[in-house]
Every structure is written in C-alpha cells, then in structure tokens.
Amino acid sequence: MNHTIVELTGIKVYRNRQLTLNIEQLSVAAGELVAVAGPNGAGKSTLLQVINMLLPYQQGVLKLFGRDISQTGREDARCNSSMMFQETLLVNGTVYDNVALPLNFRNYTQTEIEEQVAAALKNFHCQHLAERQAKQLSGGEVQRVGLARALVYQPKLLLLDEPFAALDTATRTAILGDLKQVAVANRITVLLVSHNFNDVLSFADRVVVLADGRMIQDDCPEVVLRRPVNLEVANLVDMDNILPCQVETDGREAIVRLAGGVAFRQNKPVPVGAAACCLPGDAVYILNRSSALRRQPLVTINGTIAGITPGIGAYKVRVESSSLSLTMRAPREQATGLISGSQVEVAFNPDEVQLIC
Ligand SMILES: Nc1ncnc2c1ncn2[C@@H]1O[C@H](COP(=O)(O)OP(=O)(O)OP(=O)(O)O)[C@@H](O)[C@H]1O
Ligand SMILES: [Mg+2]
Structure with a gap:
C-alpha cells in the first residue's frame, strides 16, 4: 500500500506579514525521493521548516504519517523524522558520541546504541572516523557523519535543506549515491532542497518547483528539465534555447x-x-x-x-x-x-x- 507520509492542504505561512508559503496541495508517498527546487527566496527552507514543525503555519492542514499535527500527530512525527541543514553542527566529542546522541536522548540500551551507531557509520562509509574528534573532520566527513546521525534512529522521513551544497562535485555525488541506496533499502521518504540539477537528476524521482512560495511545477526530473512550465523554471534548469x-x-x-x-x-x-x-x-x-x-x-x-x-x-x-x-x-x-x-x-x-x- 502507498502510504502518504507528508500532506499539505491549503497551507499558508506569513513571515513579516508577507505571504511566504502558499501550498494548495502537496502529497508525498512513502519512499519517494523528492527534490525541492526554486530560485533564492522561493520558500524552500520555509516549506521544510513547516514540515519539520519548526515553523508554525497560519492556515491549512499539515498531516504527517497520516495524522493532523495540530491534533494528535506531533510526537509521532517527531520520532519518525529528521532534518539536516547546510551547516551541520557536531558537538564536542568523538564521531561515535555524536552519532550516538539521538539514541541517548531516546533511552536506547547500550547494546542497541553500539549496534545502530556501527550500522549508521557503515552506511555512510565513516566507521574509520568513529574515534576521531568531530571538530577535526573535513566538510565532506562532517556531512557523512551528519547523515549517519540523522538516520541512526531509523526515521522514515528525512528533510535535507541543501546540506551538500558546499561540497565538491565528486564528494556530493558519492554521498547522494550512498544516501539513495540507504533510502531505497529502508523506504525512507526524502525531501532534498537543491539548486544543482545534476544532483536532482541522479537522486530524485520527482521535483517540486517553488516560486514566490507557490508550487509552479511538480513532475519527474526529466520532464522539468525538458518541459519547464514557465520562464522561471526554464532559467532554473538552464534551458539551452529560449x-x-x-x-x-x-x-x-x-x-x-x-x-x-x-x-x-x-x-x-x-x-x-x-x-x-x-x-x-x-x-x-x-x-x-x-x-x-x-x-x-x-x-x-x-x-x-x-x-x-x-x-x-x-x-x-x-x-x-x-x-x-x-x-x-x-x-x-x-x-x-x-x-x-x-x-x-x-x-x-x-x-x-x-x-x-
Ligand atoms: N526568519 C525569517 N523572518 C522573516 N522572513 C523570512 C525569514 N526567513 C526567510 N524569510 C523570507 O521568506 C521568504 C522565503 O525564504 P526561504 O528561506 O524559505 O527561501 P529559500 O527558497 O529557502 O531561499 P534560498 O534558496 O536562498 O535558501 C523570503 O522572502 C525570505 O526573505
Ligand atoms: Mg533556503
């Protein structure tokens, strides 16, 4: 069965009295890998913050895992989702300590912590970093460890607000490849904000394009690339001939x-x-x-x-x-x-x- 993991209906968000997000309808099914694209200021981060319940909305209904978060769904959704930002903040201590953190908060047993941290580090090829001080890692290593930490408690929804934008192309491609493998194997739903259409093409099976807080296109990546709905999307995908x-x-x-x-x-x-x-x-x-x-x-x-x-x-x-x-x-x-x-x-x-x- 195809469960709907994220569902926004008539969502409106005002910031500084400006309507910055206005989504009539957006549904994301379990296991979908969705890229969120759009020019600067389009409302991509706002959308992810709303879905992550970091930002209130003034109108509409947000359902996560089938439950209205204004009613009963909030705690359930918190346990089942995770978010990463462009800057990943690792705390003082080792990589192991950092990845174990969400499990400590959730009162996992010592054996469970050891097993799940080892599996998460392995998924993102950073077992060898386990005993390293987190503050001594390279940018690419930080984001790999960040992903291991984001997924160590096996959430079913992962929200990524451009966490790989500052990485070189080869590192970004490798990390996205690993993430895709983990997401597909575990049926994790991912929303990835990205400005890079090569990343979108290799990672996502759907692209939602925002402009001025509205969804202006929602299609598979190749269609968005070849058949943009307007000039804004055509410029975004760097259309060769307009x-x-x-x-x-x-x-x-x-x-x-x-x-x-x-x-x-x-x-x-x-x-x-x-x-x-x-x-x-x-x-x-x-x-x-x-x-x-x-x-x-x-x-x-x-x-x-x-x-x-x-x-x-x-x-x-x-x-x-x-x-x-x-x-x-x-x-x-x-x-x-x-x-x-x-x-x-x-x-x-x-x-x-x-x-x-
Ligand atoms: N903390 C805030 N307070 C008030 N307005 C904000 C705040 N953060 C963002 N905005 C405004 O909301 C609108 C959408 O911003 P948002 O950060 O969601 O865009 P974005 O698509 O993520 O852009 P970018 O690609 O630059 O990250 C913008 O007009 C922005 O100025
Ligand atoms: Mg943003």
Whole structure:
C-alpha cells in the first residue's frame, strides 16, 4: 500500500506579514525521493521548516504519517523524522558520541546504541572516523557523519535543506549515491532542497518547483528539465534555447513563428499567451544529406558555427543565422569535426519544443 507520509492542504505561512508559503496541495508517498527546487527566496527552507514543525503555519492542514499535527500527530512525527541543514553542527566529542546522541536522548540500551551507531557509520562509509574528534573532520566527513546521525534512529522521513551544497562535485555525488541506496533499502521518504540539477537528476524521482512560495511545477526530473512550465523554471534548469516567438492559433492547430521567418506547426495544446519556445540543446541536430533524421517532421535553419565549447558527455555548439542563435549539444566525435565559421544546416523536431509564456 502507498502510504502518504507528508500532506499539505491549503497551507499558508506569513513571515513579516508577507505571504511566504502558499501550498494548495502537496502529497508525498512513502519512499519517494523528492527534490525541492526554486530560485533564492522561493520558500524552500520555509516549506521544510513547516514540515519539520519548526515553523508554525497560519492556515491549512499539515498531516504527517497520516495524522493532523495540530491534533494528535506531533510526537509521532517527531520520532519518525529528521532534518539536516547546510551547516551541520557536531558537538564536542568523538564521531561515535555524536552519532550516538539521538539514541541517548531516546533511552536506547547500550547494546542497541553500539549496534545502530556501527550500522549508521557503515552506511555512510565513516566507521574509520568513529574515534576521531568531530571538530577535526573535513566538510565532506562532517556531512557523512551528519547523515549517519540523522538516520541512526531509523526515521522514515528525512528533510535535507541543501546540506551538500558546499561540497565538491565528486564528494556530493558519492554521498547522494550512498544516501539513495540507504533510502531505497529502508523506504525512507526524502525531501532534498537543491539548486544543482545534476544532483536532482541522479537522486530524485520527482521535483517540486517553488516560486514566490507557490508550487509552479511538480513532475519527474526529466520532464522539468525538458518541459519547464514557465520562464522561471526554464532559467532554473538552464534551458539551452529560449527563443522568443509569436503564436497564431487556428482552431486546433497553432503556427509558431520565430525570428527570421522560421515557422512550424504545433498540434498539441498551446498555453494562452505563449511567447517563447524552449528547446533543449540535444534536440538540435546538424543535418547532412544522408541523415536519417530527414524523415522526421523537421524545422531546418541554415547558419554559421559561432562557437564550440568542450564538455564531458557533449560539446556545446552555437549556431547563428541572420536572426537566430541556437545552442546544440553534440557528441565529441561530431563536435571535434566542426569548424568555427563554417556553414551548417541544423534542424529540430517541433514535438521537442515546449512553449511557455
Ligand atoms: N526568519 C525569517 N523572518 C522573516 N522572513 C523570512 C525569514 N526567513 C526567510 N524569510 C523570507 O521568506 C521568504 C522565503 O525564504 P526561504 O528561506 O524559505 O527561501 P529559500 O527558497 O529557502 O531561499 P534560498 O534558496 O536562498 O535558501 C523570503 O522572502 C525570505 O526573505
Ligand atoms: Mg533556503
């Protein structure tokens, strides 16, 4: 059965008399790994603080583990949830002492403490740090120990407010990989605030995007990445191409006009007031005569290669026509054969376009 672990209905939070969180409905099921994204000041920390019962809400209902926390659910929820912040404060003493702390508070027996601390340290590969003084750890080690401490009493809900943001990419990726493994194995529900879309893609199976305290998109990471609902989300995911356009609707079909007379049809619903096309760079191709892609419904543009930026996985190639500038992502073996200043014909499939207001 799919239990709902977190459920917010009509939640409103005012800070300094400003409405900073306004969530109509958000449900998170047991075991879901949810990323919370959004620009600075969007209300991500506020949302996590409300769910962690650190911050009161002025309207609405918050249910944790199926129980309304304004009624009876508060103590139950406290025992079953844990939160980590960007700064993890470890107390004086050894790593072992720090990880044992939540168990001491909860009156576990000495044997239980030894077993659970050992298991938690092992989960996050820090058994070797057990006897080290907590104040002498590196940033990455602190966050590993912080995770071991957050999960040592086996909570079912983990709230993470950017705890890994200051770590280098390799350390962050490794820690998130370990956390995902532990969360999946133990069916822990995780809400992770992150500004890094690579982390979101590798960790989460759902992304909730906030802006001005409201949820503006709630989807799987790839959809958010490829089909942002508005300009704010498009900027957040660093969309390669956001092209101004005009849309003429004619019954069930729409004609989208880009600069320079480039036009194509869209036969899916178009948002009212659509004014820009989002197009991921890997949806733009260089055409050659034998290209099998020619058989697809394509929009083609002749342009000049204006810049090539190397990257792992794909190179970024900028192609400019007299009126349009397109960024495409090309595999290295193709990109290294391209010459800046040369003429190319590029194409994209109109189905890959996301229209936004
Ligand atoms: N302690 C506070 N008192 C009053 N207003 C606050 C307080 N903390 C945050 N706010 C305001 O609430 C709004 C949401 O802030 P919040 O910290 O939730 O954003 P965020 O999405 O976490 O941003 P960031 O990405 O910068 O961490 C902002 O307008 C902020 O100024
Ligand atoms: Mg924040």
